[in-house]
Amino acid sequence: MIVDTSTLSCPLPIMDHDTVQLAHGSGGSLSASLIEKLFLPRFDNAMLNQLEDQAVMELPACRLAFSTDSFVVDPIFFPGGDIGDLAINGTANDVCMSGAVPLYVSAAFIIEEGFAMESLHRILLSMEQAGKQAGVTVVTGDTKVVNKGSCDKIFITTTGLGSVPDGVMISAGGIQPGDKIILSGTIADHGMAVMTSRENLSFQTRIQSDTAALNGLVEKMIKTTTEIHAMRDPTRGGLATTLNEFASTSNVGIKLIEGNIPISPDVKGACEILGIDPLNVANEGKLVAAVPPDKVDAVLDAMRKHPLGRQAAIIGEAVTDHKGMVAGETLLGVSRIVDMPVGEQLPRIC
Amino acid sequence: MIVDTSTLSCPLPIMDHDTVQLAHGSGGSLSASLIEKLFLPRFDNAMLNQLEDQAVMELPACRLAFSTDSFVVDPIFFPGGDIGDLAINGTANDVCMSGAVPLYVSAAFIIEEGFAMESLHRILLSMEQAGKQAGVTVVTGDTKVVNKGSCDKIFITTTGLGSVPDGVMISAGGIQPGDKIILSGTIADHGMAVMTSRENLSFQTRIQSDTAALNGLVEKMIKTTTEIHAMRDPTRGGLATTLNEFASTSNVGIKLIEGNIPISPDVKGACEILGIDPLNVANEGKLVAAVPPDKVDAVLDAMRKHPLGRQAAIIGEAVTDHKGMVAGETLLGVSRIVDMPVGEQLPRIC
Numbered sequence: 001m002i003v004d005t006s007t008l009s010c011p012l013p014i015m016d017h018d019t020v021q022l023a024h025g026s027g028g029s030l031s032a033s034l035i036e037k038l039f040l041p042r043f044d045n046a047m048l049n050q051l052e053d054q055a056v057m058e059l060p061a062c063r064l065a066f067s068t069d070s071f072v073v074d075p076i077f078f079p080g081g082d083i084g085d086l087a088i089n090g091t092a093n094d095v096c097m098s099g100a101v102p103l104y105v106s107a108a109f110i111i112e113e114g115f116a117m118e119s120l121h122r123i124l125l126s127m128e129q130a131g132k133q134a135g136v137t138v139v140t141g142d143t144k145v146v147n148k149g150s151c152d153k154i155f156i157t158t159t160g161l162g163s164v165p166d167g168v169m170i171s172a173g174g175i176q177p178g179d180k181i182i183l184s185g186t187i188a189d190h191g192m193a194v195m196t197s198r199e200n201l202s203f204q205t206r207i208q209s210d211t212a213a214l215n216g217l218v219e220k221m222i223k224t225t226t227e228i229h230a231m232r233d234p235t236r237g238g239l240a241t242t243l244n245e246f247a248s249t250s251n252v253g254i255k256l257i258e259g260n261i262p263i264s265p266d267v268k269g270a271c272e273i274l275g276i277d278p279l280n281v282a283n284e285g286k287l288v289a290a291v292p293p294d295k296v297d298a299v300l301d302a303m304r305k306h307p308l309g310r311q312a313a314i315i316g317e318a319v320t321d322h323k324g325m326v327a328g329e330t331l332l333g334v335s336r337i338v339d340m341p342v343g344e345q346l347p348r349i350c
Numbered sequence: 351m352i353v354d355t356s357t358l359s360c361p362l363p364i365m366d367h368d369t370v371q372l373a374h375g376s377g378g379s380l381s382a383s384l385i386e387k388l389f390l391p392r393f394d395n396a397m398l399n400q401l402e403d404q405a406v407m408e409l410p411a412c413r414l415a416f417s418t419d420s421f422v423v424d425p426i427f428f429p430g431g432d433i434g435d436l437a438i439n440g441t442a443n444d445v446c447m448s449g450a451v452p453l454y455v456s457a458a459f460i461i462e463e464g465f466a467m468e469s470l471h472r473i474l475l476s477m478e479q480a481g482k483q484a485g486v487t488v489v490t491g492d493t494k495v496v497n498k499g500s501c502d503k504i505f506i507t508t509t510g511l512g513s514v515p516d517g518v519m520i521s522a523g524g525i526q527p528g529d530k531i532i533l534s535g536t537i538a539d540h541g542m543a544v545m546t547s548r549e550n551l552s553f554q555t556r557i558q559s560d561t562a563a564l565n566g567l568v569e570k571m572i573k574t575t576t577e578i579h580a581m582r583d584p585t586r587g588g589l590a591t592t593l594n595e596f597a598s599t600s601n602v603g604i605k606l607i608e609g610n611i612p613i614s615p616d617v618k619g620a621c622e623i624l625g626i627d628p629l630n631v632a633n634e635g636k637l638v639a640a641v642p643p644d645k646v647d648a649v650l651d652a653m654r655k656h657p658l659g660r661q662a663a664i665i666g667e668a669v670t671d672h673k674g675m676v677a678g679e680t681l682l683g684v685s686r687i688v689d690m691p692v693g694e695q696l697p698r699i700c
Contacts, residue, residue: 023693027586028630030692051599052521053444053582054417056514059409067404068456068509069492072500094403106418108507110460142419142507146698150422152500157458157492159418159509164406171402232403236377249401280378342380343373348496 012121013037020115025145034143038121042128043107043138055139057104063164065100067091070157074348076123078197080189080208083156084126086284086350089213091160092134093233096215097287099170099222100162102134108142108157115153123154134213136160167226174229175250179290181316182300184217184309185210186262187239191281191349192270207266212285217308221289224302230290233283235350237341240279242288243316243326244340250290253322256338259331262311279328280341282349290318362471363387370465375495384493388471392478393457393488405489407454413514415450417441420507424698426473428547430539430559433506434476436634436700439563441508442484443583446565447637449520449572450512452484458492460505473504484563486510512565517576524579525600529640531666532650534567534659535560536612537589541631541699542620557616562635567656571639574652580640583633585700587691590629592638593666593676594690600640603672606688609681612661629678630691632699640668 015037016030023030040049047055069090076083088105095102107127111120131138189210196205214233221228230250234242239261247254263278271278285308291299296314303309321327326338365387366380373380390399397405419440426433438455445452457477461470481488539560546555564583571578580600584592589611597604613628621628635658641649646664653659671677676688 021693022697025586025697026691026693027588027591027632028691028693029689031587032690050521050523051595052448054415054448054450054510054512056448056450057414057416059412059414062409064407064409064414064511065404066407066454066456066511067490068458068507070458070460070494070507072460072494072496074500098402098404098406100404100406104416106416106509108418108420108509110420110422110505110507140417144420144422144698146422146502149499150424150502150698151505152496155460155501155505157418157420157460157507157509159456159458159507160404161414161416161511162404171400173400236375237381238377241377245401282377339379340382341376341378343371343376343378347372347375348494348500 010125012118015117018117020111020113020120020145022113022145022147025143038124042124045137045139047139065095065098065162065164067094068157068159069094070155071350072155072348073194073350074152075197076153078209079193081211082123082126083154084123085130086211087156087158088127088130088134089211090284090350091158092136092213092215095160095162096218097231097233098164099168100164102136102160102162102215104139104161105136106140106159107138110144110146110151110155112151112153113145113148134215168222170228170231172230172232172245172249175246175252175290175318176229177252177318177320178293179229179318180293180296180314181254182289182291183261183313183315184287184303185311186264187283188263188267188271188278188281190284191346192267194349195346196270205266205270207270210283210285212308214285214287214308217303217306220302220306221299224298225295227292227295228289231287233287235282235284238280238282240338241340246290247326248324251323252318254316254326255319256316256326256328258328260313260315262313279338284350360475362468365467368467370461370463370470370495372463372495372497375493388474392474395487395489397489415445415448415512415514417444418507418509419444420505421700422505422698423544423700424502425547426503428559429543429557431561432473432476433504434473435480436561437506437508438477438480438484439561440634440700441510442486442563442565445510445512446568447581447583448514449518450514452486452510452512452565454489454511455486456490456509457488458507460494460496460501462501462503463495463498465503484565518572520578520581522580522582522595522599525596525602525640525668526579527602527668527670528643529579529668530643530646530664531604532639532641533611533663533665534637534653535661536614537633538613538617538621538628538631540634541696542617544699545696546620555616555620557620560633560635562658564635564637564658567653567658570652570656571649574648575645577642577645578639581637583637585632585634588630588632590688591690596640597676598674601673602668604666604676605669606666606676606678608678610663610665612663629688634700
């Protein structure tokens, strides 16, 4: 959801400057004032508030999932979200794809000198909201400011930590022939939302990013069975990339029933007009999982009861043929190889 | 130490391109080839090699230290180091300032389109070497490529995880009046090395960055006593900032004996010529600690036996006067308030 500042209950605090200055990244007193006025109120928690250079957390003996992502999306505000919620959701998702419960997040900001305080505030509010929804706490961070022209507005790197429940062992290499491939919902929403909102495309649609934290959905799936053989969120490179990674890492073939892949009419239309294969377009609130055939109905049932899994569908299966490759069957029954995209269709999509 | 490619045993592998292309950040097959050829050989370990979107680590019940930093230093290669070893050492240091043993690191790269593969390779070699020296393993990462002009060459965000030994409880808020303030060595080396190497300064010196991982030194100190009340590495904002943070967080005054602060003649000279207070200049391989008076001799002894602590000195003490403030006593016996620097003297110093 877009954070519309006009409806925000929390206005920008009175700041020393309207835009971010180099001095705000100096580590000196202006840095301290920026952190205190803008960052701490958003991520208010005992560990962060100590303002140590590191957070110290007590954890029981466990397996930990640890993941990092830099977010460089352009534009930073797009239909359905912004760089802030994207940075929280994206990292929460990478952590929970191992089956882990995401708990803690660090956030490192690289900000261009002259960036509007109002925009920074909007982004932080959006991170706050996303963190609450995902149930993760921002416990440590860093802020650097670079000279005007040395970065484009703002980049955010988040790193997540989560605890993997006992008995859960999910990896892209665990797929067995016969496993069904489940997709949690429509594809290509995020990528097309960002692309159609770029200034150079006059093109107007109702397409919204699907940015969302998937850990609630994953929890429901794991409660149903711990026998989920592989799980991944198809972000950059899209569904085609994730399925190819599955096929090569697990050394199986993947047969894809293209007609079963959910896609919204608006996204489909935009892809057709722009000549883009939606299989290659980024998603930010979807997951693909490989599940043994005797568990697939129960998992699908559980997913469809969750708001983020209502359109979950079986989109294919793992086979012993064409190992390491993904073969798509079109609606007309024609088979084609679904390759990983070589290059970059949509730079700075996340 | 500078990684001089002419002496490297490891030449650049044969790559598809001489410079980084947008497609190398697409998540598609060119991304996969970059990771496989350039990144994996440097950070070779079982967790990273699985190429999951997250690393899963087994840890015993413990307190974990968690810290993140973005590195945007300019120039990326400077006397004594580069952005690569800086990114490893800086995060290892933030983790170990809590007394923790740094174990795992994530690394997220934001690279400008057109960046030379040769330079990326040098940086990765330097990270590899620094990781080995610090004893930390890079277990997960991310690579984004942005359009030419959207970032300045390369930014690296590292996030570290470490395990805090039982009984160790170090924080900037733990200082008691009477505690001695120890500094591990000379100040301002890193900041002045970077500054004097910038193109716009014709100024040539032998000043080298002090970039180094301090966890070995910290281990020696903690073996001597767990009663270290506060510890921090004085990076951005320099020693003045760290001491002011100590004073305000612990609500004590700090009396600084300026004549006891180690500084190399070259650095002192450069600071004088440029009119810069070395107390405000960044360090990347130094620590400041507050230690009770009955432990200070043992801690100093232990430090001086370690290569990174040979010049360790008592530079002041915590007092009940002028709470929250740092008062420096000059060689002439004059007292002055040592403030946190307000602004940015040296942007992009780390």
